[in-house]
Amino acid sequence: MSSSVPTSVDPGKLREVMDGRWAHIRRDARENLRDPDFLPVYGETMQEARERVTRAAKKLADSGRVGLGFPKEFGGEADSGASVISIEMLAFGDLSLMVKAGVQWGLFGGALELLGTRRHHEEYLRDVMSFDLPGCFAMTETGHGSDVQQLRTTCTYDPATECFDLHTPHQAARKDYIGNAAEDGRLAVVFAQLITQGKNHGVHAWLVPIRNGDGSPCEGVTIGDDGPKAGLPGVDNGRLTFDHVQVPRDMLLDRYGQVAADGTYTSSIENETRRFFTMLGTLVRGRVSVGGSASSATKMALDIAVRYGDVRRQFAAPGEDREIVINDYLVHQRKLLPALARTYALHFAQNTLVETMHDVQTAVHVHGEQIDEEAQRELESRAAGLKVAQTAHATATIQMCREACGGAGYLQENRLPHLKADTDVFTTFEGDNTVLLQLVAKGLLTGYRDAFGSLEGWGKVGFIADMVRETVLERTAARALIARLVDAVPGVDDVPMLERGWQLKMFEFREKHALEGAIRRLRKNSTTDGMAPFDMFNDVQDHVLKTAQTHIDRVVLEAFVAGVDRTEDPAAKVLLDTVCDLYALSTIEADKAWFLEHGQLTAARAKLLTATVNQLLKELRPHLITLVDGFAIPAEWKAARILEEEADRQEAMAARDAELRTQNGEDTPQGTATDLEVAPAQ
Numbered sequence: 001m002s003s004s005v006p007t008s009v010d011p012g013k014l015r016e017v018m019d020g021r022w023a024h025i026r027r028d029a030r031e032n033l034r035d036p037d038f039l040p041v042y043g044e045t046m047q048e049a050r051e052r053v054t055r056a057a058k059k060l061a062d063s064g065r066v067g068l069g070f071p072k073e074f075g076g077e078a079d080s081g082a083s084v085i086s087i088e089m090l091a092f093g094d095l096s097l098m099v100k101a102g103v104q105w106g107l108f109g110g111a112l113e114l115l116g117t118r119r120h121h122e123e124y125l126r127d128v129m130s131f132d133l134p135g136c137f138a139m140t141e142t143g144h145g146s147d148v149q150q151l152r153t154t155c156t157y158d159p160a161t162e163c164f165d166l167h168t169p170h171q172a173a174r175k176d177y178i179g180n181a182a183e184d185g186r187l188a189v190v191f192a193q194l195i196t197q198g199k200n201h202g203v204h205a206w207l208v209p210i211r212n213g214d215g216s217p218c219e220g221v222t223i224g225d226d227g228p229k230a231g232l233p234g235v236d237n238g239r240l241t242f243d244h245v246q247v248p249r250d251m252l253l254d255r256y257g258q259v260a261a262d263g264t265y266t267s268s269i270e271n272e273t274r275r276f277f278t279m280l281g282t283l284v285r286g287r288v289s290v291g292g293s294a295s296s297a298t299k300m301a302l303d304i305a306v307r308y309g310d311v312r313r314q315f316a317a318p319g320e321d322r323e324i325v326i327n328d329y330l331v332h333q334r335k336l337l338p339a340l341a342r343t344y345a346l347h348f349a350q351n352t353l354v355e356t357m358h359d360v361q362t363a364v365h366v367h368g369e370q371i372d373e374e375a376q377r378e379l380e381s382r383a384a385g386l387k388v389a390q391t392a393h394a395t396a397t398i399q400m401c402r403e404a405c406g407g408a409g410y411l412q413e414n415r416l417p418h419l420k421a422d423t424d425v426f427t428t429f430e431g432d433n434t435v436l437l438q439l440v441a442k443g444l445l446t447g448y449r450d451a452f453g454s455l456e457g458w459g460k461v462g463f464i465a466d467m468v469r470e471t472v473l474e475r476t477a478a479r480a481l482i483a484r485l486v487d488a489v490p491g492v493d494d495v496p497m498l499e500r501g502w503q504l505k506m507f508e509f510r511e512k513h514a515l516e517g518a519i520r521r522l523r524k525n526s527t528t529d530g531m532a533p534f535d536m537f538n539d540v541q542d543h544v545l546k547t548a549q550t551h552i553d554r555v556v557l558e559a560f561v562a563g564v565d566r567t568e569d570p571a572a573k574v575l576l577d578t579v580c581d582l583y584a585l586s587t588i589e590a591d592k593a594w595f596l597e598h599g600q601l602t603a604a605r606a607k608l609l610t611a612t613v614n615q616l617l618k619e620l621r622p623h624l625i626t627l628v629d630g631f632a633i634p635a636e637w638k639a640a641r642i643l644e645e646e647a648d649r650q651e652a653m654a655a656r657d658a659e660l661r662t663q664n665g666e667d668t669p670q671g672t673a674t675d676l677e678v679a680p681a682q
């Protein structure tokens with residue numbers, strides 16, 4: 001197999017196709033986000049980090065970049081997609097700042113805007129946007145993070161005072177991990193159980209002042225500090241406890257549920273679970289931003305590791321004056337290139353997701369259309385799935401890049417330790433990844449029906465099985481294109497592995513099979529006498545998660561295929577096509593055992609698969625730098641000493657070695673890279 005990739009590909013053409021619909025936002029950030037306060041500072045204390053990040057947040061507000069998602073009449077641009085891309089770009093800088101911004105303008109400001117009504121907007125939005133009113137999004141309690149329907153904080157209405165009584169009944173109900181709470185926050189969106197006229201109407205949100213102008217806690221509010229964390233030192237995460245705090249009636253964020261002066265509760269959404277999920281659904285932007293930001297951090301780590309690996313040398317080869325560049329080792333390529341391919345794939349999937357989110361949210365919040373529930377559920381499922389994929393990939397890839405840079409990767413001055421520590425928690429906040437995978441699976445199993453969220457829904461799984469098949473076969477980004485590619489491939493045996501239709505078929509088969517298997521097992525359990533509903537579900541949980549995982553892989557592949565198809569520059573298109581091959585085949589290779597078990601690969605084809613992946617690595621090796629250039633990360637944002645120093649160091653060493661060889665008449669060094677007896681140093 002000879003390479004079809006042109007020897008030279010213009011990275012600018014890669015950037016063009018990757019920048020997508022909000023290219024102007026990305027360009028603006030690359031050109032103008034240059035303040036040193038936006039970059040991580042190595043070795044600073046937690047207090048120094050907090051002060052710098054608060055200062056930077058104010059500067060960010062002054063730059064006008066944070067208002068993109070807010071309504072135009074309050075100085076924003078009503079551009080939901082732009083607000084996510086803006087956060088993604090910020091995530092190339094200090095991740096504490098990105099998280100602080102995400103809390104202030106995404107979670108806190110977003111909840112105020114989307115759950116609140118006009119009087120809340122008029123009173124607070126401008127100050128939120130300018131950061132004159134720092135705030136918190138106080139949902140999680142020490143006792144409940146994943147199952148937030150079970151929050152224990154209560155907010156009980158009293159018609160006599162026309163106030164709610166906000167109360168933390170015990171320690172497990174304390175608000176915990178809340179960004180902006182420990183130092184800066186003055187107002188909080190607090191989630192609690194709404195009780196009026198003796199009835200609990202489920203979780204709602206209120207605006208609650210937590211600090212006075214002088215910084216002291218408001219009456220009845222106790223504020224604690226979560227203290228040093230594994231990362232994100234610049235974010236002041238804290239705890240909030242409420243002791244019968246009186247909250248005026250109009251502080252209820254009442255877009256989806258209202259309480260009249262006499263205590264009568266009304267809502268346009270009858271069902272409590274549906275209402276709560278609709279409220280949470282409007283906040284999907286935060287989850288989409290976290291996924292995209294994880295990918296920005298991954299790109300940064302790969303950029304550093306790839307560039308370092310291209311100048312770093314270790315061990316000599318027979319007959320060579322200089323040692324081998326580490327990017328030339330097959331196993332190093334095995335680390336870097338599949339990770340790069342997946343990063344590209346996720347980038348295209350994220351772009352598609354942001355476009356979908358923008359369109360769904362614009363229809364409702366800008367054009368005032370009715371919520372299209374199916375589109376909303378599908379968006380939530382995609383957002384959850386891609387958040388899982390991107391944050392899990394970030395955690396694995398940043399660790400790999402740290403190792404790929406050897407000891408240098410462990411020094412703070414080379415950025416990777418910060419990236420690792422700061423992104424670690426991305427797999428947990430904005431939804432724990434395991435719990436989100438179940439959300440994706442439930443979406444598949446119920447065909448996005450309202451039944452999801454209740455265990456009884458699982459019992460009726462036989463009833464919905466037919467519908468499920470339709471859901472699975474539904475194509476994603478480029479329906480017609482994918483169908484054409486799949487239909488072009490008659491079977492699965494003897495088909496060339498670089499045939500895109502074969503790759504798509506393998507992904508589709510695995511997803512369908514996993515889903516059908518999960519359904520079969522659930523159906524069997526639901527007809528087993530005496531089996532408790534929890535056991536019916538729990539017995540199949542591993543299978544259900546596999547279903548979600550395989551679904552996400554397919555969605556990502558289809559988005560990448562559509563992205564390649566959109567690429568206009570011929571050379572960039574061939575390169576991306578080859579990267580797409582690598583994403584598809586390395587994903588199949590990673591699950592080789594499953595495909596063998598299920599008769600989709602023979603032993604001979606399984607070996608051919610590994611050989612084909614290795615061949616792709618060989619073809620892509622010359623384009624490693626082009627591929628990270630395609631991320632278009634400005635040099636000033638990288639803040640990694642090895643990128644500035646290693647190349648010169650290597651050249652100086654080579655020059656001195658050459659000099660010594662000339663002086664002493666020595667031969668070239670022994671071939672330690674190929675010598676089986678050489679032990680690596682300690």
Ligand SMILES: Cc1cc2nc3c(=O)[nH]c(=O)nc-3n(C[C@H](O)[C@H](O)[C@H](O)COP(=O)(O)OP(=O)(O)OC[C@H]3O[C@@H](n4cnc5c(N)ncnc54)[C@H](O)[C@@H]3O)c2cc1C
Binds near residue numbers: 232
């Ligand atoms: C740095 C940081 C910042 C944060 N910022 C905020 C903020 O600003 N506002 C806010 O409201 N919250 C915030 N959070 C809270 C965060 O959203 C929660 O920590 C998260 O949702 C997980 O909840 P938990 O900690 O209760 O974990 P748990 O839900 O207790 O999860 C613990 C483990 O149990 C597993 N598990 C749970 N349920 C299931 C299940 N059904 N099946 C299988 N496994 C399960 C999970 O996979 C996980 O491994 C923040 C957290 C951190 C660490």
